Amino acid sequence: MKKASILMIIGPLFLLGLYVFPLWNIMLGAPQYPDPLGLNIHINGLQGVNEFDIQNIDGLNHYIGMHTLPKVEDMWEFGTFPIIIGIMVGLGVLIGILGFLGKLSYKWFLGWFALMSLMGILGMYDFNEWLVDYGTNLDPNAIMKLTNPDGTPMTYKPPLLGHVKMLNFDVTSLPATGAWLMFLGMMLTLAAGYFGWKSKKIKT
DSSP states (O other), X not given: OHHHHHHHHHHHHGGGGGGTSOSEEEEEEETTEEEEEEEEEETTEEEESSTTHHHHHHHHHHHHTOOOOOOGGGOTHHHHHHHHHHHHHHHHHHHHHHHHTTSSOTHHHHHHHHHHHHHHHHHHHHHHHHHHHHHHSOOTTOSOOOBOTTSOBOXXXXXXXXXXXXXXXXXXXXXXXXXXXXXXXXXXXXXXXXXXXXXXXXXX
């Protein structure tokens, strides 16, 4: 159980990487942009991969009626997510310490993993809903009003995960460093639950 508890203490600490590294990355490449435009999505705001990427993306979006990229004050998530991550890190470390002292069983390790997984799924759902609104709620007075072959208005929702072709842009959306650190931390807590269960099984 000691080994499992140590893993449980270490695992949540990897989530602290979310305060430093982006959670997600969206890249837009086109012939007129030899250097693709990039957007890093952090838990507390958006940043361009390069200095003027956000301005250039907003400029392109203006022509087709998409909203400007949200600032920190425009989305409640940017204020709430850092708090939630901090709480989950503190809770995970506390559970690990109490497990090390023999006060809690390995089931608490798995409980933390399940809760964090649920919150991750809800976060991805919320992110996708934002992408849907961002790509479909267009300004009717936009300079360019493009339609699909069937006559319906064209939408520009970036992919949640993977690659799509939008007009002459190749748009790729993938997890960034912060997401991989979070995944690694969660796998360590899952391993903590497994080793805790194995230790309990051996004793019985």
